[in-house]
Amino acid sequence: MSFIDRAAAALADPVLKTAVERTAGTAEANRAVAVEAFPDFAAARARAAAIKDHVIANLGEYLERFEANAVAAGARVHWAGTADEACAIVVDICRAAGAKTVARSKSMLGEEIGLPHALAEAGIERIETDLAEHIIQLADEPPSHIVWPAMHKTRDQVSALFRRHHASPHEDESIAAMAESARRHLRERMLGADIGISGANFLVADTGAVCTVTNEGNAELSLVPPRVHIVTAGIEKLVPSMGHAVHMLRMLARSATGAALTQYTTFYSGPKRADDADGPEEMHIVLVDNGRTAMREEGLAEMLRCIRCGACMNHCVVFRQIGGHAYGGTYPGPMGAVLTPALSGLAANRDLPQACTLNGKCQEVCPVAIPLPTLLRGWRERSWREGLEPVTTRWGVRVWACLAKRPRLYRFATSAAILGMRLWGGGGWSRSLPLAGGWTRHRDMPAPEAASFMAQYARGRRR
Known part of the structure; x- marks a missing residue:
């Protein structure tokens, strides 16, 4: 379509x-x-834009610094130029670990590179641990929003999905009961997964740490217990230091959900160390280009500022x-x-x-x-x-240009169109209009004023 x-x-x-x-x-x-x-939000926004612009302009330097510090912390860093390369790296890591199940924390980069399909083709079971991602996984649909992937679903639709797929579904139709049903369904699967996969909201260059932001704590439950933690992240996610990361977090949370800070903000720095109570035995970070370098070179560098709020x-x-x-x-x-x-x-x-x-x-x-x-x-x-x-658009613009270059003809055509729309509509609204079926098919068109803006302006000056 x-x-x-x-x-x-x-x-x-x-x-x-x-x-x-x-x-x-x-x-x-x-x-x-x-x-x-927020005190002086405009200045904070300008600083956030400057941080991102600085990193994008010096991307090679910060990528090297991040890799060196991540490796020093015990992580393995992989480089992927394309989506296919990134998926192949992740699947190879899963196969090397003998993984049959992976628990995945929400990641738009994972969706971008087609990771869910790659895991399915490799015969690896994927457990979406974010509640909204769990909903759309059950519905076999892609996300409809980058923060609220299931925003297009109503409560009744979610209830029907849970009753169809959960072994122990909710007893009443309250949101709390449905959330508890999802918790029962997911908790054991999350804790028993062989590998945890996440994205990254930010990559901190001077420490090699990876930052994830969630509202449910699912990332912590799905990334710490497994033997292996895999991170897939776009190369533009870098920030120079922890201080810069904190500033960006303040901007992200307020813009995304209106909260001062998201419920769960976690920094992962390498795999489990000898004196750590828990954590994965291996940590792999897959840095993905997938067109980002080309965007920087082709006049779209400002788009690389995006923090996915x-x-x-x-x-x-x-x-x-x-x-x-x-x-x-x-x-x-x-x-x-x-x-x-x-x-x-x-x-x-x-x-x-x-x-x-x-x-x-x-x-x-x-x-x-x-x-x-x-x-x-x-x-x-x-x-x-x-x-x-299309040809129709190009000819339409030519016709408009022809009229616009001839003021008297343009005013005559505008007046005729206004008269026609007023006659066509009734009660101040038109349910259908010639050449405007795409608009009136789903909404009414308000009737225009009795004269164009320029005509009303000229009449006012004469008074």
């Missing part, structure tokens, strides 16, 4: 819109409160109408509309940069000030230059 088809299907699903709007609206409100209470999609008027699955890639929303063409090619994803009103809200709320509208316009310009836009 194309993006247009997926978006149309999403718009026709009233349950989806209710579920998405509820979660995104709550996140928007919580972030506003958290930012209001999800604030841009929580505030996006398009995402809140169609949800995450309509975008068709690992990353939805504004950040996905920039990242997916970079990761999977513009030709196959040219519709994504068009799915934006360019209102700038995503840039306004981004904790690292990524100029998302500018980057989206860049993809649009490139799509036009490379001839990827």
